[in-house]
Amino acid sequence: GKDGYRHYMEKELHEHPLVIGQTLQRMIDPATRKVVLPDMPCDLATIPRGVITACGSAYFAGMVGRYWLEEIARLPIDIDVASELRYRNPPLTPGSLGMLISQSGETADTLAALRALKGIGLPVLSVLNAEHSTMARESDVVLGTVAGPEISVASTKAFTAQLTVMACLTIAIARARGTIDAAREDELVTALLDLPGRAEEVFSRQADIRKMAEVVAEARDVLYLGRGSVYPVAMEGALKLKEISYIHAEAYAAGEMKHGPISLIDRTVPIVATIPSGALFEKTLSNLQEAKARGGRLLAFTDEAGAGRLSAIAEQTIALPKVHPFVTPIIQTIGVQILAYETALLKGTDVDQPRNLAKSVTVE
Ligand code: M6R
Numbered sequence: 627g628k629d630g631y632r633h634y635m636e637k638e639l640h641e642h643p644l645v646i647g648q649t650l651q652r653m654i655d656p657a658t659r660k661v662v663l664p665d666m667p668c669d670l671a672t673i674p675r676g677v678i679t680a681c682g683s684a685y686f687a688g689m690v691g692r693y694w695l696e697e698i699a700r701l702p703i704d705i706d707v708a709s710e711l712r713y714r715n716p717p718l719t720p721g722s723l724g725m726l727i728s729q730s731g732e733t734a735d736t737l738a739a740l741r742a743l744k745g746i747g748l749p750v751l752s753v754l755n756a757e758h759s760t761m762a763r764e765s766d767v768v769l770g771t772v773a774g775p776e777i778s779v780a781s782t783k784a785f786t787a788q789l790t791v792m793a794c795l796t797i798a799i800a801r802a803r804g805t806i807d808a809a810r811e812d813e814l815v816t817a818l819l820d821l822p823g824r825a826e827e828v829f830s831r832q833a834d835i836r837k838m839a840e841v842v843a844e845a846r847d848v849l850y851l852g853r854g855s856v857y858p859v860a861m862e863g864a865l866k867l868k869e870i871s872y873i874h875a876e877a878y879a880a881g882e883m884k885h886g887p888i889s890l891i892d893r894t895v896p897i898v899a900t901i902p903s904g905a906l907f908e909k910t911l912s913n914l915q916e917a918k919a920r921g922g923r924l925l926a927f928t929d930e931a932g933a934g935r936l937s938a939i940a941e942q943t944i945a946l947p948k949v950h951p952f953v954t955p956i957i958q959t960i961g962v963q964i965l966a967y968e969t970a971l972l973k974g975t976d977v978d979q980p981r982n983l984a985k986s987v988t989v990e
Contacts, residue, residue, distance in 0.1 A: 633977045635778035635870070635967055640829065642960050645783040646790050647822040648772035653794040659815050661798040667749035667766035668723055670802035675719045677748070678705040679739045680727035681987065683781040683865060684788060687753075688727050689858035690955045691792035698814075698952075699800035708735035709990075712742050724750040727792075729776060729784040730986040731759020738990075740764055753791045755784045769795065778978045779985050780869050782963050785862065786825075789956050793818055817950030821957070824947040828960045831944050832968075835961065838898075838925050838942045839968035842873065845896050849887060850877035850962075851917075852900035853910045855955045859900045863962030870970040870980050880913040891922040899924060900962065902946070902954040903931035915939060927961040929954075 631637035655662050676695060678688040685707050692703040704722075706714065712735060724743035728736045731754045740761055743750050752765035755773050762768050771787035797814050800806040806814070842848055848867060852860035857879045864875035878887050880899070891897070897917050901910045914924055914936075924940040926932070933945040949957050970977045 633778065635780055635782060635977050638776055638778050638782045639960070639963060639967060641774070641783045642786050642828075643822040643825040645773045645787050646825055646956070649787045649790040650794070650818055650821075652770060652772050653791065654815060654818070659812060661794045661801070661815070663769070663795070663798050664767055667751070668721065670723075670799050671804075673701070673721060673723045675702045675704060675722040676725055677718055677722050677743065678703055678725045678727070679708045679711045679736065681708050681733050681735055683785045683862055684727040684729060684736070686858040686862045686865070687785055687788035687792060688725070689861070690789055690855050691725070691796070693855040693858075694793060694796040694952075695799060698796050698806065699803055700805045701799055701803065708733070708739035712738040718743075718746060718748065720747070722748055724748040726750060726752040726761060726765070727788050728752065728759075728761055729755040729771070729773070729781055729788075731756035731761040732986050732988050734988050734990050737761055737764070753788055755787065779980055779983050780866055780966070780977075786956055786959055789959065790818065790821075793953065793956075813950070814952055817952045820949065821953055824949050824957055825960055827947040828957065828964070831946065831961070832964055834942070834944055835964045836968045838944065839965055839972055841896050841923065841925060841942065842867070842898070842965065842969045843871070843972035845873060845894060847890065847895050848873055848875040849890065849895055849897045850875060850900070851880040851883060851897060851910070851913060852877070853880045853906045856900040856902060856958050859955050859958045859962060860898070862959060863898060863900065863966065866963055866966035867969060869983060870966055870975060870977050871973045872975060872980075873969065873973070880910045883913055884916060888916065888920065891917050891920045893921050893923060896923045896925055898962065898965065899926045900958045901926055901928050901932055901936070902951070902958060903929055904951045904954070907932060907935070911935060927958055
């Protein structure tokens with residue numbers, strides 16, 4: 627049942643802290659505080675590249691994974707949506723590690739991509755919530771997201787669990803490749819272990835996010851902007867808004883705005899920015915200033931440190947809990963998902979069963 631929540635989506639949003647914690651318990655040995663992986667079908671120290679594929683939200687989890695794996699583990703990543711990868715016949719490097727991400731383990735395109743990767747002899751690691759699914763049976767190794775059943779068509783907790791697994795996988799691959807030392811590894815593990823508590827705190831901002839939703843619910847089109855590892859979070863926010871509120875939303879890498887979408891900006895097109903403080907803050911801020919100068923209404927997800935700087939230009943600012951920069955995509959995700967949920971409530975849509983959508987897309 628919904629445990630007193632109005633929708634499964636609301637219940638599942640509130641399960642973020644629990645699910646992140648359970649997933650970490652599965653992947654991190656509490657005694658050594660080390661990420662522990664099952665036996666791998668290849669030597670992580672010597673794989674030349676990784677190839678990631680998935681659909682929908684799971685693909686955005688893969689995009690965040692690419693930022694992490696390339697920056698922290700120095701592993702070059704090819705990434706594509708499964709419906710493209712399966713027919714593209716790309717010249718993949720022999721010995722690359724295939725990585726698939728899926729909540730259901732039954733998505734037709736992702737399954738076909740799995741078979742294509744195996745068909746050319748690549749080892750395949752799958753990040754799956756359904757551990758008894760077709761993909762689980764056909765993969766060489768499965769990393770489980772411990773999200774429990776997800777009923778809402780719009781994915782919430784399964785997505786943050788996928789990010790949590792990708793973060794742990796990054797740490798393990800970085801260790802194997804010697805790109806992080808023990809101190810850095812401990813710092814990253816500590817950042818992850820801090821997450822369930824911080825995720826819980828996000829809900830104390832729900833009333834403020836609801837006020838933001840009042841602006842979004844009035845719009846016909848919404849732009850989402852982010853840079854770096856929170857760019858895919860902007861994409862996740864835009865997808866979730868489209869799915870459940872039927873408001874048109876597009877996400878852009880903040881630096882791309884001036885290459886086209888800036889012509890859309892006026893009072894009627896609100897801009898939702900994922901902009902945590904940190905290395906890319908100033909860059910995104912200057913993009914937002916450009917948008918503001920053209921009459922854009924800015925709605926920002928940041929943290930305490932960023933809120934001070936944004937207050938001068940943003941109409942509304944949500945200060946999310948402060949976390950280590952590594953895990954900001956996870957905390958930012960919860961913010962944009964709540965925004966989509968609150969907007970859908972205002973629109974009065976069927977939140978758990980949006981029109982035209984199925985929970986598991988088992989046809990091409
Ligand atoms: O079961 P999967 O993770 O393979 O599903 C992939 C997508 O269909 C899924 O993430 C979809 O985009 C969600 N409805 C997003 O909320």
